[in-house]
Amino acid sequence: MRSVPTLLDIEGLAAWYGEAQILFDLSFTVGRGEAVALVGRNGAGKSTTMKALMGLVRRRARRMAFAGRDIAALPTHEVARLGIGYVPEDRRIFTDLTVAENLDLGRRPGAASLWTDAAIFELFPHLAGLRARAGGSMSGGEQQMLAVARSLVGNPELLILDEPSEGVAPIIVEQMIGALLRLKASGMSFLISEQNSLLCEAICNRAYVMEQGEMRWQGGIDALPAGSDSVGLFTKLK
Numbered sequence: 001m002r003s004v005p006t007l008l009d010i011e012g013l014a015a016w017y018g019e020a021q022i023l024f025d026l027s028f029t030v031g032r033g034e035a036v037a038l039v040g041r042n043g044a045g046k047s048t049t050m051k052a053l054m055g056l057v058r059r060r061a062r063r064m065a066f067a068g069r070d071i072a073a074l075p076t077h078e079v080a081r082l083g084i085g086y087v088p089e090d091r092r093i094f095t096d097l098t099v100a101e102n103l104d105l106g107r108r109p110g111a112a113s114l115w116t117d118a119a120i121f122e123l124f125p126h127l128a129g130l131r132a133r134a135g136g137s138m139s140g141g142e143q144q145m146l147a148v149a150r151s152l153v154g155n156p157e158l159l160i161l162d163e164p165s166e167g168v169a170p171i172i173v174e175q176m177i178g179a180l181l182r183l184k185a186s187g188m189s190f191l192i193s194e195q196n197s198l199l200c201e202a203i204c205n206r207a208y209v210m211e212q213g214e215m216r217w218q219g220g221i222d223a224l225p226a227g228s229d230s231v232g233l234f235t236k237l238k
């Protein structure tokens with residue numbers, strides 16, 4: 001596999017909820033322009049890993065570098081400002097606000113964004129027709145598109161997506177894959193927690209498999225058995 005410059009470089013990451021340690025000595029990287037999958041059973045620690053990167057849970061690491069900058073002690077908004085966009089599992093869109101208003105809220109005051117509304121609607125044509133709709137009246141898949149779109153307007157270099165296809169209709173998963181592939185072709189990097197092997201295999205170059213807060217396996221996405229879900233996949237890999 002051709003090696004790419006490292007964008008996200010994590011070594012020895014541990015994280016806690018209160019006194020309970022959830023992550024143990026995780027090391028992983030995401031290269032520039034690369035898409036990396038985090039897979040594992042429910043409760044393995046994928047979401048917590050993402051929250052730890054964003055400074056949303058107590059964490060400690062030997063190294064936590066993004067684009068050469070130490071992010072270990074940064075608060076969430078500073079991590080985001082450096083260029084990491086995060087879409088949590090529950091999407092966190094504003095249900096009372098319209099699509100256009102949700103996008104506006106993703107913009108950083110005073111910072112120009114490459115992602116004008118026109119660019120967003122070109123990437124997600126489906127959202128264009130919904131721009132005046134309230135977020136809460138849209139389907140799960142439409143809300144997921146909006147959540148990804150809203151994180152884009154912050155101009156990220158790395159997108160962290162927690163289960164982007166969960167609760168999303170297959171037709172919208174296909175549209176999402178198309179949009180993510182276009183983003184990847186334009187140089188975007190990704191860390192994706194995903195149970196849907198279709199999306200993983202379409203987008204990701206490499207995968208890390210987690211169990212009980214530890215990394216158990218890593219390798220090229222081609223080494224993952226086709227068509228299996230992450231539970232079956234994990235059993236085969238062990």
Ligand SMILES: Nc1ncnc2c1ncn2[C@@H]1O[C@H](COP(=O)(O)OP(=O)(O)OP(=O)(O)O)[C@@H](O)[C@H]1O
Nearest residue numbers: 017020022040041042043044045046047048049089
């Ligand atoms: N807010 C919390 N407080 C305490 N423990 C938590 C909290 N959130 C998650 N956990 C625990 O941390 C562990 C890892 O959970 P996490 O959500 O990171 O797993 P996951 O791999 O993302 O699984 P899922 O796909 O179900 O979200 C689990 O044992 C879970 O019960």
